[in-house]
Amino acid sequence: MSDLARLLTRADDWLAGPGGILLMTDYDGTLTPIVDDPADAVLATRTREDLARLARSPRAGVAVISGRGLEDLRARVALDDVIYAGCHGLEIEGPNLAFRHPDALAQQAMVWAVGDVLVRRAPSVRGMRVEPKGLAVAVHYRHVAADEIRRVEIELARAISEQGGRLKIFHGSKVIEVLPQVAWTKGECAQWIQERLRARVPEPALWLYLGDDWTDEHAFEVLSGRALTIRVGDAVPASKAAYRLHDVSEVHQLLALLADGVTAESRA
Template sequence: MMPMSPKRTSAKSDRAANLLAAWPEVRERIAGAPKLFIGLDFDGTLSPIVQHFADARLPGETKGLIARLGKLPGVEVAIVSGRALDDLKSRVGLRDITYIATHGFDIERRGRLWHHPRAAEFKRVTAQVAKELARELAPFNGVNLEPKGYTLAVHYRQAPDAKTVAMAKRAFERVVSPWREAGEVRVTLGKRLLEVRPGEPWGKGHGLAMLLGGPGADARKIVDTSGAFTGDAKDVLALYIGDDETDEDGFKAIRRIGITARVGGTTVPTAAEYRLASIAEVRQFLELVAGTR
């Protein structure tokens, strides 16, 4: 068993150090790990944030880098996203990597698919909420509804002004509140979006735990109440990099056993141990990792 690094708290802080600045220390851990698991968020981490969610693409340079990492001995790369599985795969366009989609509700690994056991139930509820939201949000220009199977997102990045956003949010609340109060759904915030997710507490961290826990792992049994992975990672050093509030689940899950970094500004509190300033710094770090393995 690889020696475990000192246990790190999962509490949020705004004092995380830059991961590139910490490279000498981090390099030693990466080089010495028998197995390396690299989890990467998509939007805002690998792909630039765009005005309309449908326009997001993976830059060619980044795609080539991920493909190269995935072919290294002892390395597994997983793209982690709130996007639906087919949507995510079409935007990344790589076959021999792992996909954790819809916040961990869908996983594809080595050609094998896993779906949350309550998938059909969640989809029925989300479809009903989406139908009501489509009707109530139709009058608001620049407010776009994105159904994603188990979840849905309301994007308001293209809304023309603050008044439109405020009115759309009130309409959103009118629709969603009864479902939320009944425990059927919960609402999370992203970058210029509102997301409706199943009421069961499940996120990207659970998807990561499913993979790190080994065959047959049940994330509900190896993720504690703080969101931390409690299973045996079997000589795996895990990395997770993301830029959004939904990525905090991932940071909490693997910080005890790996390396975590949040992309973006330095003032947002995070459970990640490190920060990276931009997508460019993410690529720079991944190039260093590729050179080390």
């Protein structure tokens, strides 16, 4: 039996009972396919509808945890009842919820200063694009020639060094992210959300976490044994996730079943 079939069966069985559901999911590569330009990662109408049905249900909660900036993430999902966690969980907003990591806020000026320097230097490297996003800065190099990528790394290292060299670096898909140096990952973010939704989601609750990125591995590890941890995409031997879905289309199948289940229950 495939992991998709196992998850669909597990969820269907759960929905037959009275328990609640909390869905926590990444955005890029999980709700939407990975695309060359992050601006083109648009949420499908059906996916938004399924998330909306889940988020509106008194039986369920939905959180989207992403490396994107909080405002960008909120604009892309565009649902009022969803909890949004941007910059890998450093900033969180949702119904009656608001959080900015205090240690990250203390370093925000340093992150912004690095971003300002990189914006000024970006024209010197053809194809380099700098994206300020609240508590972080993303440096995109997808359109930089292979023999010029080293220059991107040099400019980034120089900018950070000029500000004291105490920031965190994440390497993603053709992007390098600069974040505050704090002991906080998507794992701690998921725990924070879980603890605050316990009173809202009926117990016992089925917890699910979906993600495709190495930064999601922190959440897989923290939630091991307490949630259905689901990696999306290619198999990674060292992954801490208990399940794997092959692609975004399989994620959509799972979301549809969950949304249909809570909708049917609310109409009963």
